[in-house]
Amino acid sequence: MARAVSTPPDAAHPARRPARFATRGHxxxxxxxxxxxxxxxxxxxxxxxxxxxxxxxxxxxxxxxxxxxxxxxxxxxxxxxxxxxxxxxxxxxxxxxxxxxxxxxxxxxxxxxxxxxxxxxxxxxxxxxxxxxxxxxxxxxxxxxxxxxxxxxxxxxxxxxxxxxxxxxxxxxxxxxxxxxLGLPDAKQASELLGERLGVDAPTAVRLLRMSSGRPGPLIDAEATGDAARAHAQIRRQILDFAATQPHARLGQLGALVADARAILVAGDDDGNAADGTESDDSSDDAPDVDAEPKKKSPAKRSAKPTPAERRAAATALLRLWRGVARDLALVSTGAVDQIAFPEDRAEIEAVAHRLPPATWGEALHAIDKTLSALRRNGNPELLLDAAALSWPTL
Amino acid sequence: MSGTALTQQRDLFARLVTLGEEVTDALDHTNVVSTLGEEELNRAIAAIGDRALPDAATSALAALAASVERVIAANDPHRAIDWIGMQPRLALTLLAATLNPASLPKDVVPPSSGATVAARIPAGISFSDAPRDGRAVVYSGIQADPILRPLAVAIANATPAERLIARAVMNDPEPTAAEAAALFAALPSHRTTTDPLVVGALAIGGKAQASNAQYRGAVVEATTAEMLRRRPVLANDADRLVRRERRFAIDGVSADPHPFDVTVEAGPVPELWDCKWGARGIDASLLAELEDARIRAAGSSARIAIGVVAFDTAAIVAARLTIVRAPREKTRFITLETLGRLAAG
Missing domain, CATH: 3.40.50.300 (P-loop containing nucleotide triphosphate hydrolases)
Incomplete structure (x- = not known):
């Protein structure tokens, strides 16, 4: 049987999306x-x-x-x-x-x-x-x-x-x-979709979309709200503060950060969707697509004591977000300010990034990448977070 | 000067790795740990550049180099593997201590929570002393050595950096007081050779090779027990509730293949702890045995907590666990930096 090969739209087939298609942004x-x-x-x-x-x-x-x-x-x-x-x-x-x-x-x-x-x-x-x-x-x-x-x-x-x-x-x-x-959906249409489906205002929709790396599916699945976006921003700032925090104090804060990360899982960071504001190249994730048989995961349904899978997912979410912050710090320290994933944090990122050499932030990013990789290889979530916190640069 | 001192550390590290690689059974471990260590050393060398090091750092690095030389001269590949994990972190710690002391980690003891009086252990669960076979008799003699309790207390009170240096001294084939003093002098606490931590570490390091390993294991157990006894909820009856070398049974039936190193025999969730000197001691059978005990208890509707205390750094233990294929999701891991969590519950 001959292989059927897809072809891109051309002049004979103008790119016009059928009106009743549910798909948006493609x-x-x-x-x-x-x-x-x-x-x-x-x-x-x-x-x-x-x-x-x-x-x-x-x-x-x-x-x-x-x-x-x-x-x-x-x-x-x-x-x-x-x-x-x-x-x-x-x-x-x-x-x-x-x-x-x-x-x-x-x-x-x-x-x-x-x-x-x-x-x-x-x-x-x-x-x-x-x-x-x-x-x-x-x-x-x-x-x-x-x-x-x-x-x-x-x-x-x-x-x-x-x-x-x-x-x-x-x-x-x-x-x-x-x-x-498909690539990522058109950002404008995806934000509009989030506004319609989640009932959030346009700026919140944009922030939510950024936290889920441009993928609206997990956000709709989790019925994300502005609270998730605020929790996301709070965790980013705490990670930024880590550099000025003594290592032992970081260890003490990890528990709360992981708990906060569980909250942002609701906003779509779980199951492998990147939370670092960049497109993930993680090939081992098994995230269900929100568009198909969405599995509702409301905060109320989460038990007080996380299961091992939830602990791992929360650690992964936190590390992905951590990676996003490390990436922004590395970018700013090398002068690529316009490429950062979280422009709303620009002032804080610049305040931290320029106090250490660019190579330090590059290595920090590399270290977080390695930690994520170890977590995927069945590493212990809590230990890996301990090690990451201890090795994070100190101002 | 700084370049020479750190380059020497890297050369010694390479020789340790070569020696450690003789143990083919441990090649996976040696590989992950040496990769981590090599990166750390290279990072330190790049960060320091040509900057002159303080005298204290130079002396401490020289003492560290002398220790590593002795490990290599002893031609003991198993000890070399332990040092592969320890040496880079130790070198970095000594540099941090002299260049940026604020960056040194301290142990964290989170506030304790819960009841002030220990609850009874759940029905069906019981503990008993392990049978006194020949090994147990010998080992109980080591555990009863009066050197251990003060050393355990000193380790419990020490910072992670001090614990790491003490660890190095304890695993030095022939530690000297002068070199131990040089290592500790790099830290802000400036412990002298009359300090219980230094005295104890030197005493353990000075043991003959055959008993040194048993003493090191006993140190970890004693420290674990010391930390657990500090829990407020156990304070009134700590010696009775925190025990060593105990067997665990469910409905009177033994539920373990061998005694657990340290147990917390209080409710609502009794605890079983296994203690390891180094991350390499954590293997699939250990994790499976702990998990098996937990599952057996769960089968009788009883909950027990299981954990491993490794007197090693979090980075090395984390690296070790990436190559161990065994259930560990319900197992707590305590490392040299986080011993304080034992006291917090």
Whole structure:
């Protein structure tokens, strides 16, 4: 089977996002998807994008468009029976697969069930579709099982995969999919989306978006508020103050900082989404995409005593934020003030950064990176934070 | 001058690494720890540049170099591995002590919270003395050595920098009073050779190699017990509630493969502590045994706390844990810098 290759929008297919697409901030990709589905819907479509950036939403738009009985403007009509069934989550010809269990992976049984379902006739008489969210979390056996379905797809069936890292998928799966790649959503549209969904004012939406590195998904998932943005800013300032704090006093403050970091997890720093204001290159994170089956995590649902996973997530969030501060200090100390992630802290950052040589901040950034790396390799969160606090530069 | 002193430290460090690498079973550990140490030394050399060092720093670095030379001369790769983790941090500590004393860490003793009287241990959990086999008889003699308690008290009262220097003296094959004095003189506290910490460290370091390791282990246990006894909630009955070499049973059935070094036999959550001289002593079987005890207790609806006290720096213990594959999420880790947390509960 020939590999389906995606193409960017061109003059014949103007970049116009279908009006009923839920996806925001990816106009060109949305228009390209609409064109692709209208011309020759691929039997396998892979949408790749950073977690929380909208790949899951675009995949659902693709599902809705393929299922819709009377597409409008390249997108779903939103009114037909199929659209209503999808909206209510009860379309019998749509199978949604998500990672399950403690391992948070998609397992072979789920894919076998999908293949068995594809062998049956369509209940509604139209297409049968499988939406595999977080497809990069399929384990190897599941991927091998899926490959068989992709190699010999039953007629009028489609498999839509949404993934953050296609490198985790077998090349043989990738080669059988039409691929659409997303970057971060347009910042203006993403901020507007946050304003609408979270009910926050425009400046708060911008700050929240910055804390989640431009990914609105985790923020919407967690129903973030202005309090999260304020907690975020407070932690940044405390870290900035660390340089003027004696090492033993830093150790004493770590407990409170970790507790605060648990609060900002609600704002989307958990599950691997960067909190340092920069785009994360962390390839080992397993964050669920907010756009797909969002898992609500309100503060009230968090137990007083954190679980090991929560402790690790909080330490990761704190270290990511710490990394963001270290990066800003390193940038300012080398004169690249305009590139800092948190411009609202500029005065404080400059006050600290220029008191030590640029190399010191570069090494501090490197040390935090190494600490994060150790944490991913199953390092002990509390010990790593202790070591990071003790080795942080002192003015 | 400063460049020479620090370059000498780096050369000695490289020789320690070469010696340590002879232990093939510990290559992973040696690699992660030596990488960390090399970075620290290079960072120090770059930061100091050609700046002249204070006399106290020069003397202390010379004493440190002499100690490392003795470790290399003793041709003991296991001791060398311990020093690979210690030497760079010690060199940095000596530099910090003389150039920027304010940057030296102090131990943190967070305010204690909770009841003022220890609760009873949960029903079903019991502790008993370990059987007195041959090893236990020998070891109990070491534990009863009158040198240990004053040294444990001194370590408990010392700063992390002082503990680190004491640690080096205790693991020096043939420590000398003059060199120990030079090391301690770099610190703001200026401990003399009559100070209990220095006297105790020299005494432990002076033990023959065979008993030195056992004494070092006993020092960590004694210090752990000393710290735990300082908890306000245990204060009235500390000697009875903080015990050594005890076995742990659930519903009368032994729940451990060997005795735990230090136990806190009070409720609502009794504690089991294992004590290690160095991070290298933390291995998968140790962590699995602690976790196993915790799970067994949980199986009887009882909670126990488990932890490891490593008389090593947080950075080295953290590095060690990145290469140990074993459950540790419920295990507390106390390091040389954070012994005070034992006293806080």
């Amino acid at each position: 106009d060109a990709a949305a228009a390209h998807l609409a064109t692709l589905l209208a011309d020759a819907p691929p039997h396998a479509l892979l949408i790749v994008g950073p977690r929380g950036a909208g790949a899951g939403t675009l995949a659902r738009d693709a599902v809705a468009t393929l299922m819709c009985g009377e597409p409008v403007d390249g997108g779903p009509c939103g009114a037909c029976r199929a659209c209503r069934l999808i909206a209510s989550g009860s379309h019998t010809d749509l199978v949604v697969i998500n990672p399950t269990g403690e391992s948070n992976t998609i397992k072979i049984d789920q894919i076998r069930a999908l293949a068995a379902g594809f062998a049956l006739f369509s209940v509604e008489g139209g297409r049968r579709i499988a939406l595999i969210e977080h497809a990069d979390l399929m384990n190897e056996d599941a991927q091998n099982a899926l490959l068989k379905t992709l190699e010999e797809p039953p007629s009028r069936t489609h498999v839509i995969l949404a993934a953050a890292e296609d490198s985790r998928l077998m090349p043989t799966i990738r080669s059988r999919c039409a691929v659409i790649r």
